[in-house]
Amino acid sequence: MIRGASLRGFTRLVEELGGEPVELARRFAIPLRALVSDDELVPITGHDAMLDAAARDLRCPDFGLRLARAQDIGILGRLAPAIEASSTVAEALECASRFLFVHSPALSIAVEPDPRGRREVVALTYRKDARESPYSPQAMELGIGLFHGVAAALVGGLRGLRSVELPHQPLSPVARYTGFFGADVRFGSQAGALRVERRLLEREFSSGDAAVRRLAVDHLARHHTDPEDRVATHARRALIETVGITPPAIDHIARLLAMHPRTLQRRLAAESTGFGEILEDVRRDLALRYITTTDLPLGQVAAMAGFADQSGLSHAVRRWRGASPSEVRRLARGTS
Numbered sequence: 273m274i275r276g277a278s279l280r281g282f283t284r285l286v287e288e289l290g291g292e293p294v295e296l297a298r299r300f301a302i303p304l305r306a307l308v309s310d311d312e313l314v315p316i317t318g319h320d321a322m323l324d325a326a327a328r329d330l331r332c333p334d335f336g337l338r339l340a341r342a343q344d345i346g347i348l349g350r351l352a353p354a355i356e357a358s359s360t361v362a363e364a365l366e367c368a369s370r371f372l373f374v375h376s377p378a379l380s381i382a383v384e385p386d387p388r389g390r391r392e393v394v395a396l397t398y399r400k401d402a403r404e405s406p407y408s409p410q411a412m413e414l415g416i417g418l419f420h421g422v423a424a425a426l427v428g429g430l431r432g433l434r435s436v437e438l439p440h441q442p443l444s445p446v447a448r449y450t451g452f453f454g455a456d457v458r459f460g461s462q463a464g465a466l467r468v469e470r471r472l473l474e475r476e477f478s479s480g481d482a483a484v485r486r487l488a489v490d491h492l493a494r495h496h497t498d499p500e501d502r503v504a505t506h507a508r509r510a511l512i513e514t515v516g517i518t519p520p521a522i523d524h525i526a527r528l529l530a531m532h533p534r535t536l537q538r539r540l541a542a543e544s545t546g547f548g549e550i551l552e553d554v555r556r557d558l559a560l561r562y563i564t565t566t567d568l569p570l571g572q573v574a575a576m577a578g579f580a581d582q583s584g585l586s587h588a589v590r591r592w593r594g595a596s597p598s599e600v601r602r603l604a605r606g607t608s
Contacts, residue, residue: 273316273377273378274314274316274319274375274378275310275313275376276306276307276309276312277310277311277346277348278314278319278375280310280342280346281339281342282326284342285335285339286326289326289332291329294307296322296325296326297322299322299604300321300322300564302314302318302319310347310349316405317406317557317560317565318560318564320400323408323410323411323414325604325606326410329606334413334443334448334452336409336411336412336414336417337413337417337444337448337449340413340414340420341417341421343421344421344422344425345425348368349374350495351367351368351375351492353484354485354488355368355422356426356479357479357484359477359482360474360475360476360477360480361427361472362473364477369382371492373498373499374492377499380399381397381398381419383395383396383473387462387463387465392469393434393469394467394468394473395463395466396419396466396467396468397464398412398416398463398466400412400415403509403513405561406561407440409443412440412464413438416436417452420436420453423466430455430468432468433453433454433466434467436456436458436465437458437462437466438457438460438464439460439461439464441460442457503536503539504540507536508550508554511550511551511554514528515576515577515578516578520578522536522537525547555588556592559573559574559588560600562577563589563597563600563604564600564601564604570582570597570598
């Protein structure tokens, strides 16, 4: 999931381009409330597919970059004050890395060695967990564009930015990218990243306030549980890796997690969920992902999502979306 704040500015931009934001949201089963509410949770696969569709349908290849211009650090909600009150760039990045799951558990940022081997350079990477959602060029450009804008605003300009790295090939003329970032942009990289001089990590923030940061971090730690600490997260990942390959039995998943099935049941119950609920979520997410983002035959989709046959898939999709798999696929592509 991702917070609806990621769509801040989406409605205005789509309307400026002559599109219908509500129609786009309905095509991808995005709650209409997410278009006006920062805290509404949105399935990240639908969120990203909608961005790609908006760019395609409205003939706006730089849609993600335009949307990034309409946003600022405020979209991060309660995480924003903790970042702004940090004393240095390194401290802000540590905070953002630790708590970005509050915005979306599927996203992560990190400080990594320079992929081009320069010791005086580090890569500030931005990634989406491929186990949770397919790669989206527009969502990557939105994320990297926002990352760049927030960093520049916090330190008064990104002097020391060596290059911007994007995993996909250019969607717009290269001059559009270099004009946006004010630096060289390279395509086909291993990960989205801002390559910056290492000394930038030591830059101090004029907004730094240790007391405010401590209060903000304490609030985040008290009210938000890192998904990596939840048994449900590990059970979900184990199911994603095995659904469609082996029968989705709790005994098998418990063995993969090195615990007794009853222990797994107890720990999931303590997290207010259960094995059946997680399995249903995984099947739904996988099935809808394959239906809306691939051309795979529906019989193959059924098998890959763990259904006994295509009929089982059809009944489930009608329960989830009120339409057949074929209708869901056509709707996602904007075809009649």
